[in-house]
Amino acid sequence: MDIKNADFTSIFNVASLQNRHLVDLHWFTLAICVLIAFVVTGLLIAVIAKFRTPENDDGSEPRQIQGNIRLEIIWTAIPLLIVTVLGVLTAIVMLVVNPPVGNKQPDVVVIGHQWWWEYRYPKLGVTTANEFYLPVGKNTLFEFRSADVVHSFWVIAFGQKMDAIPGHPTNMWVHPIKTGKFLGTCSEYCGAQHGLMRIIANVVPQEEFDTWIEKQRAVPEQPTDPAAVRGKELFNSATCVECHRVAGNEDAQALIGPDLTHIAQRETLGTGVLANNTENLKKWMQNPQTFKPGVNMPKMRLTDEEAQDIAVYLESLK
Amino acid sequence: MTGGTIHTHKPVNWLAEVPEYQGILSWLTSIDHKQLGILYILSAFGFLVVGALMGLTIRLQLMFPMSHVVSQEVYNQIFTMHGTTMVFFVGMPLLFGFAVYLTPLMIGARDMAFPRLNSFGYWVYLFGAIMLFFSFLSGGAPAAGWFAYPPLSEKGYLFNNGQNYWALSLFVTGIGSVATGVNLIVTILTMRAPGMTLKRVPLFVWMILMDGFLVVFSLPALNAALVMILFDRTLNTKFFDATVGGSPLLWQHFFWFFGHPEVYILILPGWGAISEVIPVFSRKLLFGAGVMAASTVAITFLSFGVWVHHMFAAGLGFAPLYIFAVTSLLIAVPTGIKVWSWLATMWGGKLRFTVAMLHAMAFLIQFTIGGLSGVAFAVIPLDWQLTDSYFVVAHFHYVLVGGMLFSLISGVYYWYPKVTGRMMSETLGKWQFWLMVFGFNGTFFVMHILGVLGMPRRVWTYPLGMPGWAELNFFSSCWSFVLVASMLLFLYNLVWSFYHGKIAGPNPWNAWTLEWLADSPPIGENFERVPVVRSRRPLWDLQFGSGGDGEHHA
Ligand code: HEM
Numbered sequence: 001m002d003i004k005n006a007d008f009t010s011i012f013n014v015a016s017l018q019n020r021h022l023v024d025l026h027w028f029t030l031a032i033c034v035l036i037a038f039v040v041t042g043l044l045i046a047v048i049a050k051f052r053t054p055e056n057d058d059g060s061e062p063r064q065i066q067g068n069i070r071l072e073i074i075w076t077a078i079p080l081l082i083v084t085v086l087g088v089l090t091a092i093v094m095l096v097v098n099p100p101v102g103n104k105q106p107d108v109v110v111i112g113h114q115w116w117w118e119y120r121y122p123k124l125g126v127t128t129a130n131e132f133y134l135p136v137g138k139n140t141l142f143e144f145r146s147a148d149v150v151h152s153f154w155v156i157a158f159g160q161k162m163d164a165i166p167g168h169p170t171n172m173w174v175h176p177i178k179t180g181k182f183l184g185t186c187s188e189y190c191g192a193q194h195g196l197m198r199i200i201a202n203v204v205p206q207e208e209f210d211t212w213i214e215k216q217r218a219v220p221e222q223p224t225d226p227a228a229v230r231g232k233e234l235f236n237s238a239t240c241v242e243c244h245r246v247a248g249n250e251d252a253q254a255l256i257g258p259d260l261t262h263i264a265q266r267e268t269l270g271t272g273v274l275a276n277n278t279e280n281l282k283k284w285m286q287n288p289q290t291f292k293p294g295v296n297m298p299k300m301r302l303t304d305e306e307a308q309d310i311a312v313y314l315e316s317l318k
Numbered sequence: 319m320t321g322g323t324i325h326t327h328k329p330v331n332w333l334a335e336v337p338e339y340q341g342i343l344s345w346l347t348s349i350d351h352k353q354l355g356i357l358y359i360l361s362a363f364g365f366l367v368v369g370a371l372m373g374l375t376i377r378l379q380l381m382f383p384m385s386h387v388v389s390q391e392v393y394n395q396i397f398t399m400h401g402t403t404m405v406f407f408v409g410m411p412l413l414f415g416f417a418v419y420l421t422p423l424m425i426g427a428r429d430m431a432f433p434r435l436n437s438f439g440y441w442v443y444l445f446g447a448i449m450l451f452f453s454f455l456s457g458g459a460p461a462a463g464w465f466a467y468p469p470l471s472e473k474g475y476l477f478n479n480g481q482n483y484w485a486l487s488l489f490v491t492g493i494g495s496v497a498t499g500v501n502l503i504v505t506i507l508t509m510r511a512p513g514m515t516l517k518r519v520p521l522f523v524w525m526i527l528m529d530g531f532l533v534v535f536s537l538p539a540l541n542a543a544l545v546m547i548l549f550d551r552t553l554n555t556k557f558f559d560a561t562v563g564g565s566p567l568l569w570q571h572f573f574w575f576f577g578h579p580e581v582y583i584l585i586l587p588g589w590g591a592i593s594e595v596i597p598v599f600s601r602k603l604l605f606g607a608g609v610m611a612a613s614t615v616a617i618t619f620l621s622f623g624v625w626v627h628h629m630f631a632a633g634l635g636f637a638p639l640y641i642f643a644v645t646s647l648l649i650a651v652p653t654g655i656k657v658w659s660w661l662a663t664m665w666g667g668k669l670r671f672t673v674a675m676l677h678a679m680a681f682l683i684q685f686t687i688g689g690l691s692g693v694a695f696a697v698i699p700l701d702w703q704l705t706d707s708y709f710v711v712a713h714f715h716y717v718l719v720g721g722m723l724f725s726l727i728s729g730v731y732y733w734y735p736k737v738t739g740r741m742m743s744e745t746l747g748k749w750q751f752w753l754m755v756f757g758f759n760g761t762f763f764v765m766h767i768l769g770v771l772g773m774p775r776r777v778w779t780y781p782l783g784m785p786g787w788a789e790l791n792f793f794s795s796c797w798s799f800v801l802v803a804s805m806l807l808f809l810y811n812l813v814w815s816f817y818h819g820k821i822a823g824p825n826p827w828n829a830w831t832l833e834w835l836a837d838s839p840p841i842g843e844n845f846e847r848v849p850v851v852r853s854r855r856p857l858w859d860l861q862f863g864s865g866g867d868g869e870h871h872a
C-alpha cells in the first residue's frame with residue numbers, strides 16, 4: 001500500500017537527534033571518499049593522457065623504476081592519518097548516539113515476529129502492534145527482542161538500525177526531533193514476507209502521545225450493535241482467538257498474532273500492507289495469503305456475511 | 319608424462335591439437351594442473367551463466383513495485399542460490415582455476431606438488447555444486463540467504479531439504495578447497511625454479527600463497543558451523559537454539575570468521591592478475607613490488623581480525639564493536655597502497671590499451687569505489703545506517719563484479735593466448751568491455767542511492783509510493799540486461815577466438831614471467847629447460863642480460 005502521509009524516507013532526513021550526529025559524520029566521510037575517488041580517477045586520466053605509447057614509438061623500454069620510498073611513505077601515512085581521524089570520530093559518535101544503557105528500564109520494547117512487530121510500553125502498561133507512537137523531544141530507550149528468527153528494526157529517518165536476535169536483547173536510543181509519520185522495513189532477512197514487514201512510527205507532541213496512551217490503556221466497550229455482537233461471537237468461536245488478543249474479551253487472550261485490542265485505531269492492516277477499513281478487513285481475514293503470501297495467519301473459511309460481522313466487531317474496537 | 323621417458327615435442331600451437339588432451343577421457347582422468355585449471359575455469363563460467371540468469375530474474379522481479387514475476391518463495395530461493403553460486407561455484411573455482419593453472423608455470427615447476435589432490439579438489443567441487451542444484455528437484459532450494467542465519471535456517475522455519483543440501487554441499491566443496499589451499503602453499507614453498515627466492519616470485523604467486531593460507535585457516539570455521547547446523551537440522555542438537563541455551567550469534571561469529579577472509583580469498587587472485595597485466599602493458603616493473611607483497615601479508619593477517627564488522631548492528635556493546643572498527647579501518651591502508659602502486663606503475667610507462675589493460679583500468683576505479691564504500695561500513699555509525707540495505711548490495715557487487723570479475727576477465731584476455739595458443743579477438747573484446755562497464759555501473763551504482771533511501775536488501779518486492787524506489791529499480795533492471803549481454807558476449811569471444819583467433823606464439827605480449835617461456839599452449843611437463851632465475855623478471859634478463867629488478871630511485 002502507498003502510505004501517502006509519511007515523511008520522506010532517506011537516511012539524510014534527520015528525524016532524531018541521533019541521526020543528526022550520524023548524518024554529520026556521514027557527510028564528512030562522504031566528502032573524504034569522494035575526494036579520494038576523484039584523485040584516483042584524475043590520476044588515471046592523467047596517466048592515460050600522458051603515457052600512451054606514441055604512434056612513432058621506437059620500441060625501446062621506458063625507465064624501469066623499482067619504487068620510491070618517499071612516495072610509499074606518503075601514501076601509507078596519509079591514509080593512516082585519515083583512518084585515524086575516522087576512528088576517533090567513530091568512537092565519539094558511537095558513544096554520543098548510543099551511550100551505555102546500564103540497568104535502565106526500556107521505554108519501548110519491540111518484539112519482532114515473522115512478519116509483524118509487537119510494541120510494549122512497560123512503564124505505561126500498553127501493548128500494541130505494527131503502528132507505534134513516540135513523543136517528540138524525549139530521549140526514548142528501545143529494547144529489541146525476537147519471538148522467532150533474527151529481525152532488524154530500521155526506521156530510516158531515525159538513522160540507526162538494530163537487530164532483534166533471539167536470546168540476545170539489544171538496545172538503542174531514539175530522541176525524535178520532528179513530528180510526523182516515519183517509515184521503515186525489517187532489514188534482516190527473516191523469511192517469506194521479510195520485504196513487507198514494514199514499520200510505521202508516529203512521532204507526535206507529548207500531549208497527543210499522552211492521549212494515545214490513554215486510549216490504548218482503555219478497555220474497549222462491549223459491542224452493542226447487533227452485527228458487532230454476532231461478530232464477537234464468531235470471532236470467539238472461529239479460531240481467531242487461538243492467535244489474537246482483545247482486552248476485555250476473556251476468550252481472546254492469545255499472543256501469537258498481533259494484539260487487536262484497538263485495531264480500529266490503526267491506519268493500516270498487516271504492517272502497512274492494506275488500508276484499515278471494513279472492506280479490507282473482510283478481505284484480509286478471508287485470505288491474508290493474497291496480500292502477504294506465506295504469512296502466519298491461515299486462510300479462514302468465512303462466508304461474506306460472517307466476515308462482514310467480524311469486521312464490524314473489529315472496527316468497533318476503538 | 320611418465321618419468322624417464324624422453325619425448326621431443328612436436329610443436330603444437332593450438333590447445334585442440336595437443337596430443338595428450340585428445341578425447342573426453344583424458345579430461346575426466348587428468349591430474350595435469352593445466353587441464354584441471356581449464357576445467358575449473360570452464361565450470362566457473364558455466365555457473366556464471368546460471369548465476370547471472372538468476373541475477374536477471376531478481377532484477378526482473380524488482381523492476382516494478384508490487385510485481386509478481388516470481389513468487390516470494392521462488393524469489394527467496396533465487397537470491398540465496400544466486401549468492402551461493404556466485405561465491406562458491408563461480409568465485410572459488412575461478413580463482414582455483416587461475417591458481418592451479420598458472421602457479422606451476424610461473425614458478426617453473428612441472429605440476430602441482432600433489433597432482434592427485436589437485437584433481438580431488440576439482441571433482442569434489444563439481445560434485446558439491448551439482449548436489450546443491452539437485453535440491454531444486456528434491457522439493458525446494460535453500461532459502462536462507464548466502465549466510466543462512468539461524469534460527470531462520472533451522473528446520474523449524476525452513477523445513478524443506480534445501481537447507482540440508484546447502485550445508486552438505488558447501489561442506490563438501492569446503493573440503494576440496496582446503497585440499498587445494500594446502501596444495502598451493504606446498505607447491506609455492508617447495509617447487510620453485512632454481513634461483514627463484516620468495517622475493518623473486520611474481521606478485522600473482524605471492525597473492526596465491528597468501529590466498530592458500532586464507533583458505534586453509536578460514537574454511538574450517540565454515541565447515542565446523544555447517545556441521546553444527548546440519549546436526550541441529552537432522553539430529554535435533556540445539557547449537558543455535560536460544561530457547562534452550564544455544565546461540566544464534568554463535569553462527570554469526572563462525573560464519574563471518576570465514577566470511578570476511580573469504581572476500582579476500584576472492585579478490586587476491588584478481589589483484590595478482592592486475593599486478594601482472596598493468597606492468598606488462600605499461601612496459602614497466604611493478605612499482606614497489608616488495609611493499610605490494612608486504613601489504614598483502616598485512617591484509618592476510620588483518621582479515622582474520624575484522625569479522626565482527628558484519629555484526630555491527632547486533633548490539634554487542636561498545637568495546638567489542640570498536641576494536642573491529644579499528645581493524646577494519648586499518649585494512650584500508652594496505653589496500654590503498656595497492657591502488658597507488660598500480661597507478662605509479664603506469665606513470666612514466668608506455669601504455670598499450672589492450673582489452674586486458676582496459677579491464678585493469680576499469681577495475682582500478684570500480685574497486686576503489688567498492689573499497690571506499692567499505693571504509694564507510696567500518697565507520698560504525700554509518701554501518702548502523704546502511705548495513706543490510708541496497709547500499710551493501712552495491713558495495714559488494716563493486717568489489718566482486720567491478721573488482722574480482724573485471725580483474726579476472728582482464729587475466730583471461732592476458733593468459734588466453736598462453737592457454738589456448740590463440741589470441742582473443744580485440745574487436746569483440748572492446749565491445750564487450752564497454753557494454754560491461756556501462757551495464758555494470760548502470761545496474762549497481764544506483765543501488766547506493768536506493769540504500770540511502772531506505773530500501774533493505776533481500777526484499778521480494780517493495781510497496782508503491784516509496785520515494786524514488788520505483789524509478790531507480792527500473793533503471794537498474796534495464797542496465798542489468800546490458801550487463802548479462804556483455805557476459806554472454808565475453809563467453810562468445812572465448813569460443814570464437816578458440817577457432818578463429820590469431821596464433822599467438824610463446825610470448826605475444828613480450829611479457830617477463832616464466833610462463834611466457836613455455837610453449838603456447840604449454841605441453842607435457844611445461845618447460846624443456848628452466849633458466850636459473852636471477853630477478854623478478856627472468857625473461858627480461860634473458861633479453862637484456864640483466865636489470866630484471868629495475869633501478870633504484872630515491
Ligand atoms: C549478472 C549480473 C548480476 C546481477 C544482475 C546481480 C544482481 C543481484 C541483486 C539485485 C542482488 C540482491 C538480491 C536481494 O538482496 O534481494 C544480488 C545479490 C548477490 N549477488 Fe549478485 N548480481 C549479479 C552478479 C553477481 C556476481 C558476478 C557475483 C559474485 C561473484 C554476485 C554476488 C552476489 C551475492 C553474494 C549476493 C547476496 C545474496 C544474498 O543476499 O544472500 N552477483 N545480486
Ligand SMILES: [Cu+2]
Pocket residue numbers: 112113114115150151152186187188189190194197
Ligand atoms: Cu523481519
Ligand SMILES: [Cu+2]
Pocket residue numbers: 577578581624625627628
Ligand atoms: Cu568483511
